[in-house]
Amino acid sequence: MIDVVGLGPGAGGGRTADAQAALAVADVLVGYTAYIALIRTEYPDKPVFDTAMRGERARCEEALRLSRAGKRVALVCSGDAQVYGMAALLLELSQETDDIRVVPGVTAALSAAALLGAPLSGDFAAISLSDLMTPWEMIERRLHAAAQGDFVIALYNPMSRKRTDQLRRACEILLQYRSADTVCGWARMIGREGEQARTLTLAELREAQVDMFTTVIIGNSSTRLRFGRMLTPRGYAL
Amino acid sequence: MIDVVGLGPGAGGGRTADAQAALAVADVLVGYTAYIALIRTEYPDKPVFDTAMRGERARCEEALRLSRAGKRVALVCSGDAQVYGMAALLLELSQETDDIRVVPGVTAALSAAALLGAPLSGDFAAISLSDLMTPWEMIERRLHAAAQGDFVIALYNPMSRKRTDQLRRACEILLQYRSADTVCGWARMIGREGEQARTLTLAELREAQVDMFTTVIIGNSSTRLRFGRMLTPRGYAL
Numbered sequence: 001m002i003d004v005v006g007l008g009p010g011a012g013g014g015r016t017a018d019a020q021a022a023l024a025v026a027d028v029l030v031g032y033t034a035y036i037a038l039i040r041t042e043y044p045d046k047p048v049f050d051t052a053m054r055g056e057r058a059r060c061e062e063a064l065r066l067s068r069a070g071k072r073v074a075l076v077c078s079g080d081a082q083v084y085g086m087a088a089l090l091l092e093l094s095q096e097t098d099d100i101r102v103v104p105g106v107t108a109a110l111s112a113a114a115l116l117g118a119p120l121s122g123d124f125a126a127i128s129l130s131d132l133m134t135p136w137e138m139i140e141r142r143l144h145a146a147a148q149g150d151f152v153i154a155l156y157n158p159m160s161r162k163r164t165d166q167l168r169r170a171c172e173i174l175l176q177y178r179s180a181d182t183v184c185g186w187a188r189m190i191g192r193e194g195e196q197a198r199t200l201t202l203a204e205l206r207e208a209q210v211d212m213f214t215t216v217i218i219g220n221s222s223t224r225l226r227f228g229r230m231l232t233p234r235g236y237a238l
Numbered sequence: 239m240i241d242v243v244g245l246g247p248g249a250g251g252g253r254t255a256d257a258q259a260a261l262a263v264a265d266v267l268v269g270y271t272a273y274i275a276l277i278r279t280e281y282p283d284k285p286v287f288d289t290a291m292r293g294e295r296a297r298c299e300e301a302l303r304l305s306r307a308g309k310r311v312a313l314v315c316s317g318d319a320q321v322y323g324m325a326a327l328l329l330e331l332s333q334e335t336d337d338i339r340v341v342p343g344v345t346a347a348l349s350a351a352a353l354l355g356a357p358l359s360g361d362f363a364a365i366s367l368s369d370l371m372t373p374w375e376m377i378e379r380r381l382h383a384a385a386q387g388d389f390v391i392a393l394y395n396p397m398s399r400k401r402t403d404q405l406r407r408a409c410e411i412l413l414q415y416r417s418a419d420t421v422c423g424w425a426r427m428i429g430r431e432g433e434q435a436r437t438l439t440l441a442e443l444r445e446a447q448v449d450m451f452t453t454v455i456i457g458n459s460s461t462r463l464r465f466g467r468m469l470t471p472r473g474y475a476l
Contacts, residue, residue, distance in 0.1 A: 004356075006348075013256035016246060016344060020255070057474060080348050080358075087352075088359030088472045096465045102352035106254060106342050110244075110318050114325075114340035118242075120318075121326030122372065123380055125363040125389060133473030134360065138388070142361055145387025149380040151363060227334045234326045235371030236295060 002063050002073045002098065004090055006081035006105020010191020011038045014106045022103050026074035030063045031086075035076050038192075060090045064098060080107035084128055084156055109154030112187035112215035115197040117229030119152055119185065119217050129166040130157035136166075143170055147177035152223060152232055155216040158186075159209070167216070171206035174218060178202055183219040185230050186210055199230055240301050240311045240336065242328055244319035244343020248429020249276045252344045260341050264312035268301045269324075273314050276430075298328045302336060318345035322366055322394055347392030350425035350453035353435040355467030357390055357423065357455050367404040368395035374404075381408055385415035390461060390470055393454040396424075397447070405454070409444035412456060416440055421457040423468050424448055437468055 003022035008014030023029065029036060029048045036050040049062045063075045077085035087102045094100055113120040125146040131139060146153050153174070158167040174182075180203035187197040188211065200208065202218065210216065223232040241260035246252030261267065267274060267286045274288040287300045301313045315323035325340045332338055351358040363384040369377060384391050391412075396405040412420075418441035425435040426449065438446065440456065448454065461470040 008254060013259070014254050014342065016252050016254050017258070018251035021251070080344075082348065082351055082356045082358045083362070084360060084472075087356035088469055089474055091356050091464055091467060091469045092471055092474075094465070102356060104252070104344050104348040104352040106318075106344055107348060110320065110342040110345060113320055114342040118320045118325035118329050118340060120320045122322060123363070123365045124321070125361070125384070125387070127361045142387040142389065145383045145389070146363070148386070149363070149383025150376070151380065151383070226329055227332075229329060231326055231329045233330055234322075236327055236330075 002067045002075055002090065002100050003103050004075045004077065004081040004085070004087040004100065005103045006077050006079055006085060007035060007038065008106040009079060009108060009111035012191070014111055014191050016103070016105060018103050019105055022074050025072060027071040028066050028073050029076060030059050030073055031076035032059070035078050039076065056086060056089055057093070060086060060093050063090065064094060067098060077105070080105045083107045083126065108156060108190065108215040111190045112154065112197070113217050115187045115190065116185035116199060116217055117226070117231050119219055119223055119230035119232050120154070121232045121234045123151055124154060125149070125151040126154045126156065128156040129170055130163065131166070140173060143173045147174050150220045152220045153218040155218065157212065158214055158216045160212040167208065167210065168206050171202055175202060175206070178221065183223045183225055183230055184217060186214050186216045188214040190215070199225060199228065240305045240313055240328065240338050241341050242313045242315065242319040242323070242325040242338065243341045244315050244317055244323065245273060245276065246344040246429070247317060247346060247349035250429070252349055252429050254341070254343060256341050257343055260312050263310060265309040266304050266311050267314060268297050268311055269314035270297070273316050277314065294324060294327055295331070298324060298331050301328065302331060305336060315343070318343045321345045321364065346394060346428065346453040349428045350392065350435070351455050353425045353428065354423040354437060354455055355464070355469050357457055357461055357468035357470050358392070359470045359472045361389055362392060363387070363389040364392045364394065366394040367408055368401065369404070378411060381411045385412050388458045390458045391456040393456065395450065396452055396454045398450040405446065405448065406444050409440060413440060413444070416459065421461045421463055421468055422455060424452050424454045426452040428453070437463060437466065
């Protein structure tokens with residue numbers, strides 16, 4: 001059996017009881033090296049199979065092989081198990097007889113937004129700016145659509161060492177619909193050493209340098225700052 | 239101090255360690271009666287302040303009053319603390335001196351989707367069909383936008399005893415963009431007695447009778463069924 005486990009943000013507090021139980025009962029832990037490192041100290045004696053970035057397929061295949069050999073496997077993902085995680089690839093590679101359970105976790109949109117205030121109070125859209133597996137044209141189409149729907153937007157993978165221009169291009173699209181002083185924010189290293197969060201305007205975000213550990217929240221036309229925190233009112237008449 | 243706590247789905251397994259700790263340390267638990275009932279047995283001796291639906295403002299004001307009187311308060315929400323939850327209203331009613339922390343939780347889009355397979359593997363939009371606080375025109379605009387962006391869509395509050403027509407109207411909008419056999423699913427009573435999940439087509443969803451305990455997932459143009467489960471491929475070349 002394989003549990004695809006969303007670990008939530010960082011190293012522990014954001015993890016659910018179900019995720020914790022799936023790790024505890026597993027015979028083998030499988031995952032990206034950096035995420036295995038987050039949980040390794042809790043389970044120093046469990047066998048692990050970890051690979052570097054882009055080793056997703058190898059991880060899923062090893063998880064399936066181990067499960068078919070009778071092992072109970074925890075295939076771990078940061079945040080949620082599905083959202084930009086491994087659950088879909090595992091299902092895609094699985095056969096009908098494979099026993100797979102998806103254990104959801106707190107995805108970065110939620111944990112980043114919580115550090116920033118309460119910007120995700122209602123309807124929102126999550127968009128990854130990584131064009132590794134989604135054509136950039138599709139990403140642009142989704143940015144336009146999310147802007148037209150006045151969604152609060154959570155941007156995943158806004159930038160990396162190799163992809164340095166996507167956040168600026170995304171902000172330029174959003175600036176066609178939203179004012180330059182739209183309230184935005186980012187959070188990085190959530191739940192880990194070095195956790196940071198800050199608010200800024202959409203114009204400032206366009207020029208911002210962030211990294212692959214960062215999640216960005218872009219307010220909609222109702223989002224404002226209250227005592228330095230992002231707030232999208234729910235619509236109660238106060 | 240007030241912790242606005244996302245309890246995650248149902249009665250325990252989906253709750254994070256941070257949420258659990260916030261409940262344990264609280265002097266008073268504040269929330270909607272049905273959510274307080276979910277945690278009451280764990281903390282039988284803690285004082286509670288609970289109100290029925292639509293008592294949101296009273297709950298926030300009582301939480302603020304108690305906090306200003308020196309109590310540590312856990313203001314509980316089902317799922318996440320922000321997403322269709324109480325964090326935004328609390329921030330809106332707060333003063334600068336109020337000490338408020340938002341503790342995120344697994345929102346129903348994630349927990350429903352996990353029961354259905356892995357439909358939320360990538361970009362997605364969350365939309366509530368309740369027009370109690372959002373004008374129906376805005377909801378329609380968001381449905382059009384999400385469809386145009388080919389987002390997988392999570393629908394919250396698809397139907398209630400009084401609102402019986404919104405899901406049908408939403409499906410009719412989506413059918414302007416997506417085929418009648420688009421893979422959809424719903425889950426209800428997640429993590430609770432009576433948990434159910436099923437997949438169905440968009441045409442079938444238009445005629446479906448669901449309730450206020452249900453979350454609906456609507457696949458995009460890539461979503462398909464694999465061994466009876468929803469799968470939106472991530473885009474790996476297999």
